[in-house]
Amino acid sequence: MREFKIAEPRTVDELAALLAETQETTALMAGGTDLIDELKSGVATAGLVVDLQKVAGLNGIAAEKDGLRIGAMTRVVELAEDAAVARNYPSLKQAALSLATPQLRNVGTVGGNLCQRPRCWYYRDPQVVCRKKGGHNCFAFQGRNKYHGIFGGSGCFIVFPSDLAPALISLGAKATVGSSKGDKTVPLEQFYALPDINVSRENILEKGQFLKDVRVPAPKAGQKASYVKLKERGTWDFALVSAAVAGVVKDGVFSEIAVVMGGVAPIPWRLKKAEVVLRGKLVTDALVRQAAGAALQDASPLRENGFKADLVYAALKEAVLSLAA
Numbered sequence: 001m002r003e004f005k006i007a008e009p010r011t012v013d014e015l016a017a018l019l020a021e022t023q024e025t026t027a028l029m030a031g032g033t034d035l036i037d038e039l040k041s042g043v044a045t046a047g048l049v050v051d052l053q054k055v056a057g058l059n060g061i062a063a064e065k066d067g068l069r070i071g072a073m074t075r076v077v078e079l080a081e082d083a084a085v086a087r088n089y090p091s092l093k094q095a096a097l098s099l100a101t102p103q104l105r106n107v108g109t110v111g112g113n114l115c116q117r118p119r120c121w122y123y124r125d126p127q128v129v130c131r132k133k134g135g136h137n138c139f140a141f142q143g144r145n146k147y148h149g150i151f152g153g154s155g156c157f158i159v160f161p162s163d164l165a166p167a168l169i170s171l172g173a174k175a176t177v178g179s180s181k182g183d184k185t186v187p188l189e190q191f192y193a194l195p196d197i198n199v200s201r202e203n204i205l206e207k208g209q210f211l212k213d214v215r216v217p218a219p220k221a222g223q224k225a226s227y228v229k230l231k232e233r234g235t236w237d238f239a240l241v242s243a244a245v246a247g248v249v250k251d252g253v254f255s256e257i258a259v260v261m262g263g264v265a266p267i268p269w270r271l272k273k274a275e276v277v278l279r280g281k282l283v284t285d286a287l288v289r290q291a292a293g294a295a296l297q298d299a300s301p302l303r304e305n306g307f308k309a310d311l312v313y314a315a316l317k318e319a320v321l322s323l324a325a
C-alpha cells in the first residue's frame with residue numbers, strides 16, 4: 001500500500017475549503033469498506049485521504065416537512081433500523097437489508113454506498129489498464145462478461161453495484177452536492193453519469209465536490225414500493241439484477257409508477273418504456289411481460305450475460321405483482 005497523508009476536517013466548511021485548496025490527489029473516505037480495498041490493491045491512489053468520520057452535520061436521518069433527509073455519513077444499519085424508513089419507505093429498508101453483510105452494513109455508509117466503485121473484475125485487477133483506468137479497451141466486451149451490463153454500455157460494460165441507489169431513485173430522491181461554492185441539488189437519477197460522459201467515474205462529482213445528503217420526498221397517498229434483488233447465491237452477494245418499483249396503485253392499476261433496475265447498466269437504469277406500458281392498466285402477468293419486452297428493446301446483451309434479459313422480466317414481475325395484489 002502506498003503512503004498517503006490523512007486529513008480529518010471537523011465541519012462541512014472545513015471539508016469544502018480543504019477540497020478546494022489541496023493540490024494533492026484526493027480520496028474521500030467514509031466507512032472505508034470499499035476505498036481501503038482499492039488503495040491496498042493499488043486500483044486507487046491518493047496523496048491525501050480525507051476522512052469524513054468527524055465532519056459534523058453529515059450524519060443521521062431527520063424528518064423534514066417535505067420528507068426525509070439522510071446524511072451521507074449515515075451508516076447502512078441505521079437506515080435499515082430506522083422506524084420512519086420502515087413505515088414510509090419499505091423498499092429502502094428492503095434494499096438496505098439486502099446489502100452485503102451485517103458487518104459491512106455496520107461500517108458502510110449511505111454516501112459510500114451511493115459512490116462506491118464498480119466490481120468489474122477487469123477494473124479491480126491492478127494489472128489491467130482498462131478504459132476506466134485510462135486505457136483504450138474494455139476487456140469485458142470480448143472477454144468474460146457474465147456479470148456485466150446489458151444496457152447503456154457504450155465502451156465500458158460495468159454495472160453499478162449499489163442496492164440503495166435504485167430504491168432511492170424510484171422514490172424520487174434528490175442528492176445534495178456540497179463544495180466551497182455552496183450546495184447544489186440534483187435528482188439522484190441525474191447524479192449518475194454514463195461512460196460516454198465520463199468513463200473514469202460513475203457520477204457527476206467534480207474536483208472539490210462531495211455528496212452531502214439525499215432527500216426522499218414524503219410518500220404520496222396510496223404510494224407503495226418494493227425492492228427485489230436476484231442473486232447468484234443464497235448468502236450475501238451483489239445483485240445479478242435488482243428491481244426497485246414505486247408508485248401509486250389502486251385496484252391493481254398504477255396511476256404513477258417508477259421502475260429502476262440495478263445490475264444491468266453502468267448506472268442505476270430507469271425502465272421508462274416499461275413504465276409507459278404499466279401505467280393506467282390492470283396489472284397482469286401478460287402486461288408485465290409486455291413491459292419487460294418494451295424495456296428490453298434497448299438491451300444489448302454480451303456473449304455470457306443474455307440470461308439477464310430473463311431476470312429483468314422475473315424481477316419486474318415479482319416487484320410489480322406484489323404491489324398490485
Ligand SMILES: Cc1cc2nc3c(=O)[nH]c(=O)nc-3n(C[C@H](O)[C@H](O)[C@H](O)COP(=O)(O)OP(=O)(O)OC[C@H]3O[C@@H](n4cnc5c(N)ncnc54)[C@H](O)[C@@H]3O)c2cc1C
Pocket residue numbers: 027028029030031032033034035036052072073098099100101104107108109110111112113114115116117161162163164205209210211212236237238239
Ligand atoms: C464483501 C462486500 C460485499 C458487498 N455487497 C454489497 C451489496 O450486496 N450491495 C451493495 O450495494 N453494496 C455492497 N457492497 C459495497 C458496500 O456496500 C460498500 O463498500 C459500502 O457501502 C461503501 O461504504 P463506505 O462508507 O465504506 O464507503 P468508502 O469505502 O469509504 O467509500 C466508497 C467510495 O465512495 C466515495 N465516497 C464515500 N463517501 C463519499 C461522499 N460523501 N461524497 C463523495 N464520495 C464519497 C469514496 O471516495 C470511495 O470512492 C459490498 C462490499 C463488500 C466489501
